[in-house]
Amino acid sequence: MNILLDVHTHTVASGHAFSTLQEMVRAAADKGLQILGVTEHTSGIPGTCPDIYFRNLPIVPRVMYGVELLLGAEINIVDYEGSLDLEEKYFRFLDLRIAGLHSLCYRPGSVEQNTSAVLGAIRNRHVDIISHPGDGTADLHFEPLVLAAKENGVLLEINNSSLNPCRHKEKARANNLEILRLCKRYEQPVILGSDAHISFSIADYHWLYPLLAEADFPESLILNDKPEVFKSRLKRNHEPMAI
Numbered sequence: 001m002n003i004l005l006d007v008h009t010h011t012v013a014s015g016h017a018f019s020t021l022q023e024m025v026r027a028a029a030d031k032g033l034q035i036l037g038v039t040e041h042t043s044g045i046p047g048t049c050p051d052i053y054f055r056n057l058p059i060v061p062r063v064m065y066g067v068e069l070l071l072g073a074e075i076n077i078v079d080y081e082g083s084l085d086l087e088e089k090y091f092r093f094l095d096l097r098i099a100g101l102h103s104l105c106y107r108p109g110s111v112e113q114n115t116s117a118v119l120g121a122i123r124n125r126h127v128d129i130i131s132h133p134g135d136g137t138a139d140l141h142f143e144p145l146v147l148a149a150k151e152n153g154v155l156l157e158i159n160n161s162s163l164n165p166c167r168h169k170e171k172a173r174a175n176n177l178e179i180l181r182l183c184k185r186y187e188q189p190v191i192l193g194s195d196a197h198i199s200f201s202i203a204d205y206h207w208l209y210p211l212l213a214e215a216d217f218p219e220s221l222i223l224n225d226k227p228e229v230f231k232s233r234l235k236r237n238h239e240p241m242a243i
Contacts, residue, residue: 002225006203007037007070007096008131008157008193014040015047017197022064027199029065034227036202037070039098042086044076044105054090062095068227070234072096074131076105080113082120084127091126096234098157099124100131101138114138115145122148126235129191132159134179136171146182153233155223156183161195163207173211180215189221191230 010017011024019027021038028036041048057071072094076085084099091097099121101114108114118140121127133145133156149156156179162172183190196202205224212222223230231237 001219001222003031003203003205004033004225004227005035005037005230006033006194006196006224007035007039007191007230008074008098008129008159009036009038009196009202010040010074011038013049013053014197015045015049019199021060023199024196024202025064025067025069027202028067031203033067033203035068035070035230037072037096039072039074039096042073042075042084044078044085045102046104051086051090054086054093057093057095070095072098074098074100077101077117077121078105080109080117080120082117082122082124084121084124088126092236092239095236096128097126097236098129098131099127100133103137106138108138111139111141115141118145119148122152122154126239127154128233128235129155129157129193131157131193132162132195133157134172134175135159135162135169136175140175142175142178142182146179146186146188150186150188153235155189155191155233157193158190158208158211159193159195160205160207161193161197161201163211176208177211177215180211180217183221184215184217187221189223192222192224
């Protein structure tokens with residue numbers, strides 16, 4: 001597979017990452033990517049950028065070093081209804097909207113409550129991707145998530161960073177394998193995410209490749225080599241133009 005995009009990355013603006021925006025884009029260009037997504041954490045994560053950061057995204061060029069840049073946010077799911085911690089008024093400034101569970105701003109409940117939380121985010125008409133649903137932050141029922149993602153045009157991310165042994169995500173391998181098998185059964189596309197917090201990790205999916213092989217997951221359902229297909233799915237492309 002010829003990897004042409006990575007759309008879940010972070011810069012120093014997220015507070016716990018280590019490369020600047022231009023360093024990230026330069027690395028993406030060096031790796032031959034056509035699209036780089038930079039999705040800074042929203043306010044529930046300590047040390048990240050304030051909301052005004054997202055308001056000011058229009059000033060940033062959307063092409064650097066020959067790479068198309070999608071600037072967005074990884075927004076926190078904060079309750080069992082799937083509420084998000086970024087006000088909707090900021091969404092029009094985002095090229096890409098990712099939502100996910102993070103232990104610093106979500107208190108896990110029962111598996112039913114946790115599944116309800118992610119379902120609520122999937123059904124949010126602005127959300128494009130659910131980040132690392134298989135990382136084990138909360139126990140989830142995956143089949144209803146895959147079916148809801150298919151119904152709502154949302155992608156579930158298969159997250160490389162979650163499988164890094166230094167993260168100690170003990171459930172991540174089995175969970176992601178289950179998600180892949182369900183997505184294969186229901187013909188639901190996925191997006192591979194590096195979750196890079198330093199430029200060297202951009203488009204690094206090496207922890208994921210053995211899972212893809214074990215699941216015999218079809219390349220046709222992976223969008224990292226299909227830039228135009230991926231862009232056609234972005235919710236902002238189907239929203240009324242803001243006045």
